[in-house]
Amino acid sequence: MKVLGINTSPRKESNVRIALETALKALEAKDVECEIVDVNAMVISPCQGDNYCKEHESQCALNDDMVDIYEKIEEADGIILASPIYFCDVNAQAKAVIDRLYSYFMDETYQELFSSKKVSIIATHGAAPLEAFESSLNTQMAAFQVLGFQPGDILALNDNNVPGSIKDKAEQLKQASELGEKLL
Numbered sequence: 001m002k003v004l005g006i007n008t009s010p011r012k013e014s015n016v017r018i019a020l021e022t023a024l025k026a027l028e029a030k031d032v033e034c035e036i037v038d039v040n041a042m043v044i045s046p047c048q049g050d051n052y053c054k055e056h057e058s059q060c061a062l063n064d065d066m067v068d069i070y071e072k073i074e075e076a077d078g079i080i081l082a083s084p085i086y087f088c089d090v091n092a093q094a095k096a097v098i099d100r101l102y103s104y105f106m107d108e109t110y111q112e113l114f115s116s117k118k119v120s121i122i123a124t125h126g127a128a129p130l131e132a133f134e135s136s137l138n139t140q141m142a143a144f145q146v147l148g149f150q151p152g153d154i155l156a157l158n159d160n161n162v163p164g165s166i167k168d169k170a171e172q173l174k175q176a177s178e179l180g181e182k183l184l
């Protein structure tokens with residue numbers, strides 16, 4: 001079994017990446033093979049909305065690092081998207097990846113492939129109340145569901161402005177670990 005962690009934070013000592021690593025550790029303890037892709041270090045252009053994919057068996061016209069992510073998503077049994085909250089939503093790096101998944105939209109073969117894969121989302125944020133962006137995270141999860149994925153957990157972890165500060169938050173790390181354990 002394989003799980004793909006998609007980290008979209010651009011920061012060193014990223015809190016959401018630490019939470020993601022914690023979730024994956026719980027899966028590795030169950031002999032699940034885990035991998036993290038760091039989206040900020042990759043070249044992922046925004047979807048051009050050209051519908052090229054609709055005429056080319058879900059292949060995107062753009063030839064960039066998203067090609068690697070497509071491959072890894074197709075191979076994985078589960079996915080964890082880990083994003084910081086920027087202005088009450090996932091960040092632009094995360095949204096670029098989600099939009100590029102449009103190439104799979106309405107393709108029954110991929111709907112079928114994804115129907116056995118679960119997606120969970122981890123977000124870290126600074127100080128805003130969860131109500132400020134709960135609906136945004138539900139919307140991003142809905143995008144995965146439209147493509148056929150099974151919805152997993154959504155976890156938002158507050159008070160994480162200082163890089164690495166989540167390391168001192170045992171309860172939040174426990175929640176991340178539980179999210180991982182429940183994924184598969």
Ligand SMILES: Cc1cc2nc3c(=O)[nH]c(=O)nc-3n(C[C@H](O)[C@H](O)[C@H](O)COP(=O)(O)O)c2cc1C
Pocket residue numbers: 009010011013014015016017083084085086087088089124125126127128129160161162163164
């Ligand atoms: C551009 C920007 C927008 C942000 N918007 C919000 C926000 O709307 N609500 C919030 O609680 N925190 C917000 N934050 C704080 C980050 O969500 C927080 O620092 C997060 O834990 C960073 O994750 P990281 O350490 O993994 O990069 C924002 C930070 C940046 C840089």
